[in-house]
Amino acid sequence: MASRICVAPKRHRLSSALIAALILPVAGVAFAQDAAKPDAEAPAKPTTTSATSLETVTVTGSRIGRDTFTSVSPLQVITREETTLAGFNSTAGALQSTAVTAGSGQINNAYGGFVTNGGPGANTLGLRGMNPTRTLILLNGRRVAPAGSRGSVGSADLNVLPSAMIDHIEILKDGASSIYGSDAIAGVVNIVTRKNINEFSVEAQYNVTEDGGGDETRYSLAWGKTGDRFSISGSFEAYDRNELNLGDRDWTKCNTDYRRTVTRDTSGNVTGVGAWGSADFVDPLTGRPKCYPITGTGSNGVTINTIGTNTRAGVGAAGSVGTTFNRWRPNSSITTGLPGFEGVGGGSNNLNVRDTFDPRILNRSLISPVEVKTGFVQGAYDLQALGNAEVYFELLGNRRESSQTGYRQLSLDYARGSLLLPASLQTSLFQAPPTEISNGQPVAVRAFIGFGNDHSSQTVDFWKATGGLRGDFVWTDWRYDFMVSKARSDADYTFQSFLTDRVARSLDVVAAPGGGFACRNAADGCVAAPFLTSQVIGGVLPENWKNYVFRPVTGNTLYEESTVNFAIDGPLFSLPYGQVRGAFGVEYRHSKIDDSPSVDAVNRNLFGLTSGDPTRGNDSVKEIYGEVEVPVLSGLKGAEELIFNLSARYTDYKSYGSDNTYKIGGLWTPVNWLTLRASYGTSYRAPALFEQFLGATSGFLPASNDPCNNYGADPDASVALAANCASEGLPGNFNATSSITSIGLGGAAQGLKAETSKNFTTGIVLQPEFSKNFGDLSFAVDYYKIEVENGVARAGGANILDFCYNDPSFRAGGSYCRVVAPRAAGSNALTVQDSYFNLATDRVRGLDFTVRYVRDLGPGTLRTTLQATHFLEQSSKLFDGDPVRDVNGNVGSPSMSATLDTTYDWKNWKIRYGLEWIDSTQSYGYYGLDRETSPFKMHTEDYYLSNVSAQYKLDKWTFTGGVRNVFDAEPKTISQSGVYNRVGNAPLYSGYDYVGRSFFLNVQAKF
Template sequence: MMNRKSLSRNPLSFALATAMVFAAAPAFAQDTTSTKTAEEVAAEKAKATTNFDTVTVTGSRIGRDTFNSVSPVQVVTRQESVLAGFNSTTDVLQSTAVTTGSSQINNAYGGYVTDGGPGANTLGLRGLGPTRTLILLNGRRVAPAGSRGAVGSADLNVLPNAIVDRIEILKDGASSIYGSDAVAGVINIVTKTKVDGVSFEGQHNATDGGGGDQRRYSIMFGTTGERSHFSGSYEYYTRNDLSLRDRDWTHCATDKYRDIDVGDYWGSGDFIDPLTGKSKCYTLDAGGVTINTIGTNTRTGVAAPGGAGTRFNRWRPNAAVTTGLVGYEGVDTYTRDTFDDAMLNQSLISPAKTHTLFLQGGFDTGVLGDAELYYEFLGNKRKSTQTGYRQLSLDYAVGSPLIPANLRDSVAGPATNLTNGANMGVRAFIGFGNDQNKQNVDYYRFNAGLRGNLTADWKYDFNVMHSDNDADYTFQSFLTSRLAQSLNVVSNGAGGYSCVDPSNGCIAAPALNTNTIGGNLPADWKNWVFVPVTGNTMYKEDTVNFNVNGPLFDMPHGTVRGAFGAEYRKAKIDDSPSQYSIDGDLFNLTSAAPTRGSDSVTEVYGELEFPLLSGVTAAEELTLNLSGRYTDYESYGSDETYKIGGLWTPVKWLSFRASYGTSYRAPALYEQFLGGTTGFLGSTSDPCNEYSDRDPSSIRYQNCAAEGLPADYIATQGVTVITQGGAETGLKAETSTAKTLGVVIQPEFGSGFGDLSFAADYFDIKVENGVQAAGGAGILNACYGSATADFLAGNGLCRLVDRNPLNNALTVTNGFINVSTDKVRGVDLTLRYVRDIGPGEFRTTTQFTHYIEQSSKIFQDDPLVNYAGMLGTPANTATFDMAYKWKEWQVRYGLDWIDKMDSYAYYEERNPGLFEPDTSPYKIYTPNYFLQSFSVQYEADKWSATVGVRNLADKEPPTISQGVYSTVGNALLYSGFDYWGRQYFANVTYSF
């Protein structure tokens, strides 16, 4: 039972301990193994953490004698993460209880371009992205890790698990305390320091449907002496591949359209495959690709079954066709082949192996104010892979001897980069098969410091830290130069072909025939044109920090305390892509230049806490907290941030808190120095393409005319888009403001009722001058929509647009610029109840988050769109936890809820008053989604065992229509949905 008398002796501690432990804690954030008060638990942890009498809490640098904070802090204990069945710190942090439903980059994103590269896992609070959430380990920054040029956020894979004591989550801006990146909040992973002996732990999570099993084995060790302590852990974690083949709901992705005139069920509007009589799996909208097909000039032929017409430019081999194009049947968008069984080998959840070593320790020197010399080492090695699928579009030049005689008159298009200057005669769409990405990431972080007493009351802490990320990344690619070289052939006189240029061991491309079109390609040619491509990414960060804290002076109702410090950080990135990538030789992939740059920052900061009132009528406690920071970056100059917070406890059972502050995020190194990456937009993206169709009085018409283009101008060149860092364009830090208002209620009922706690916190975060790569299309539209004088002068975004005067081709520099705005508002609610029932203790916690607004826009003149409630951004989420503990036993039931989501209004498909519009052929909504879990734990003196089930009901992710949002199968690509299916888990520990 909660000891109210102990808490009530210090109303501030009482209210804030309640705010921290109860106000935002998820169900599994409570230490259900103990009936100690919050003060007693905090005091024990403070004593175990240092040789001081105080402990510093996330959100403040002022030491206190209990957990307290003006801002809400959520706590997740290690034991409860085990009860919930999580097999890694990554899983805990990306759970709904922590993220409140905002989507995270996890292991289902292996086939997408993400910051940190494939295999990296990141965390962003409040839906504001991972670069706006600061990750700490024992109060110190975890430097970015990962691969490729866009490394800018901490990779959760590097974090230890077994030695973690608790995770503290501050969901409030805190740049005045921690510096850059603490815009949406701060995550602080706190490790156990008082470890004596050796403990072994093993956990296995097995999926009910097969695939994706996770295993973790760890050893934790330590010793504590009179003047020193040492502890550490080593962990090995492995995750098996979970492929699309392993889950029924990914076997057949369909369009999932509705024929609103004929039927009201999803799929009634899908194309029915004439060969199977069922909705066609993996159409072009549903993730399929054109395969087993050739493209030619338009000519007369025989339609494939289910098709219509007599004129085609796409064909599929069919030996039974003897008229028209002999040996081929004509196919259209619906009848062409789009599915290859090898597609099901693609990773749904990508596999990985990690080794993590964590060491920490310290000893009392007996000098320099009874100083403790302390140190930490974190080393992590990750090997991860992702299996994908590749289509090969192979262009045969007009007149090539590799083309069969009845197709040699075809001219399918102009010259391409494979036809050696000749027009393209035939294009073969080939299902090439599976490819793999691989990453080997080595990360280490070492820090050491000295902390002690300046005086009897003032403490100091000096720390130096170095972090290093070294990653090799390998993927497979066709080389454009080798494909072109292999297609330039002559007869060898023996029924085969030889390369005109035999250098580099050239192997002639296969002739265009049924085997080639069907993907049965010669192994020696495949090995020569399809090669592994390797790059390397290095990221280094150095930090020096010094801070002091202690009492300043006395006021009538207490002592004013302060914390002051200075910090210097320097970071450097060096990403070296393969030379093939630098040379632009990767076929149908973008080129990439090296990303190299560095930045440094010097900062000074301070924090003050004023006890204004205490123990008087209507003010059991009234405290004011002020903090500020001055920042000077080498890259863009200086910034100042501040925060004002207060807590008022009018009566012992009621507390109010509020804060207002500014935060900032310095541009990540990749946002400043990303090497130029080239991509392309179609010719119709040219804003002046056929601009005569527009109103002559429109700004775009006038700008195109002022550029000297004829009114009947037709763009024939694609738009080149070069994405690069924004350092040269004067990129600045983005700034933000954050407001929080909270109330904590803990009424005093009789002892038979139990303890009831309720907390509510309103949050409001606005980011301005947001760093954003606006995109080629967005830059073009904004430029050609600007005033003609600015347009001609190249002002604003027009400085990023260039038109070649010889061929009118457009080039857009898609640099990172300060243009976007993001705004998040909402309410966090927590209700907790604890009571002794029978021989044990029962407790339940409900955490609920409601987003009032999740708005964003890129350009100043854009409308601010509120995405709350749309697909991928639920307006409401909740977690519910119920646990009962008696003696050595404990049982737990957990429930996660994600509210229904829909995007009908955004796409103007909604009828008033209807959730599912009768007039829309698209399914762009998801219903309420629930995930349940259950576990049982037994704890003996030296060992413990926990078994349980996650996703108890084997809930599949809900389905949507294709072509609107990114999908996996027919499910929305969204981390809040469970792709694993039912999992059984078992965790065993043994201590010596």
């Protein structure tokens, strides 16, 4: 997917038709180039239409209309034709590709089983490796409101974009808060639709994977009509993506720990290192490394087909050690100890002696399915009054229906003395404190049951209506634009959950007349829980009981945003080398969020699942902004062009008060083939509504995330970790039995502050003049630095615990431990508060490179574009006084990425080869490990993705087909270390292709 450098030292007047010819790759200043290869020295003739004549254009990154397509800041332009030729079947896929994101991780359909902002199924975009709330998405220069489900809705969902009507996309990789508002910190993406259409067109595309699952289909139609005084156009499209399950790919069928053995002598010196996987637990039942073990996070397994009791003597299962156990698996051949059961846990036993894998785990979604329907209409009418004014409007409507398949474990607590227990277990004591389902009694037995698959779904209805009036002020060269916009996202989200009160009632039984058991309280149709048998422990459960306790629950999320904007732009006065132009405006925005979880979620009645309070709040902002562009020199020796751009904005939030932001930029072209540019700006971002008002949400992390879990048996446990766990009275063989409670909460009540940032960018563009036989060569390099102060974020419960317990200061002064509550008495359970608060520092620095080469070759034209990004820093610190932690180059945060795009055009044909490269990564230094001796594989190798395609055009038909991931490159592997979430043995990272080799065909017809 190519992009373009845009530089125009010569002044040309451009029309909307010529803008479509601005197809140079990347970077920064923009220039008109050969659509039909006109004489480069001749001024381009403006193209007029019946409805509107555009003699100036506005480039993303500025509000000033100008007669040159130039930009002080780095600007990347991607056309619709390029995304089609690259094989993308959605705008979301194109925007989240390496060519745009520079290898930084994005939230896409592979995150359906994880808690993400916007809820499952949402696709968001964050530039420069920063949070999506710091990237502004525009549609025709006007902001796209957030959409999604659950309480954390704060970013635009790329699913709402009208792909069928998109002409090109402009990506500003620079801060522009003073021009566009507070959330334009890391960059701005402007989706520009096609205008002045006089045709009817249809399009269909099908992407099919070689190994099945994850296929994509899109159908669309577009139409338009332009008259003497009006223009109107619209589109409708339907996009569908099938589900891709873990069982559909070989690399996700058997998740393992993927660790290696490290042997040491009596002095602790390393004497040998094994191959990767050599330290994995070998399943005694198969003789091979265990699939889906329970020793970490990610897509690992869970304890199933097991019961927990007090520690007692018994017969151990194959692979177990010792003679006393507190975890048991049914085995009818055992007649001593605990008859009918063999020991699989307790003492120094490896957790993986237990059963951890259920084939139904492989039904989980790797890529969640989605159906999207989008309608878009735009139009304008010339009033022939009020200064050639025209009334315009846009209406966007979208429905997303997404779903996910998960897997559930059921931990069923049978009370001491329960009639549902066999006599041999009624006096057991697994846990003295009662639980929420043991009806106030001590727990005798906890049954770890593989319940099976569960399902969740989301239906998100989004619409955005925009209307406005724009024209010229009479007797002046100034223009005005008054706009009103309203957007609304209305989402229902449904998931299946055990209801705590129903599970508890079903376990409180009495003997029923005639045999069997009945609920003590059967007023609501209660169905008694099953008597504990080997079949029940194995997951064979009565359907009527499952239907009673396992119910769908539904919540609703409503997000609304209203915007009013009035802007003017035009010449202020003349200088010797041109006119000083300005743009000024005022804007008012009001937004509100109302997330209403299900009644059971609010009442904390979801057994083993997240519970939450409503998220409700609103905010408004009033802004005044101005921008001035000053042409200092032009057409002189040593100063072909020298311009400065200055912008400022006054922002007044209802919630966070007021502040000023500004940006200063300059562009200097000393000679025709050399352009230098630089800019410096500030920003002020009030926290998003969900960051302020998120209702208290209780979630759960697996017990295996407890840093003290069996710490004495871990040879790689840090000295600080062992000391900190021991200080809490925990033995080395401590076995965590309770899930970790993670409480998320908005930060408004905790004094959350607005975040501020600074953004500096400087670059150089070289376009040397060669002979026609050599071709055209362009080169651009930009340095950028973004530093956010008081950045709003959550650290993540697992990260907080990891850093807290590995901190030598621990609770005496460790910063992360401030939000970790002391362990609960009796159960030793942990509670961590993962709320939104202000990070002291969040900083990224890097370099962008672009090389473009074009030349006539044989009967056609060869175009090659190379884009590369080199992050120099991706760092942050949580509290003042903490050390700065730089994750640059770590797993999931590559320091370098690049794309190569080569096309050859001749006659009706176009052939393309695309290459995406993501640099190798490693996290050993970040976690204080030695790469040569670490038992964990915490590095990935270089990743290459090749794509080939061809396009053929007839008069009214266009056919495009090709192969993505030609060599079927699989994601790279890492070890389970409790640090990174994984899919199979690969990191959860959007830069890798989870689908594998796929084929696509796109057909377009115009009438």
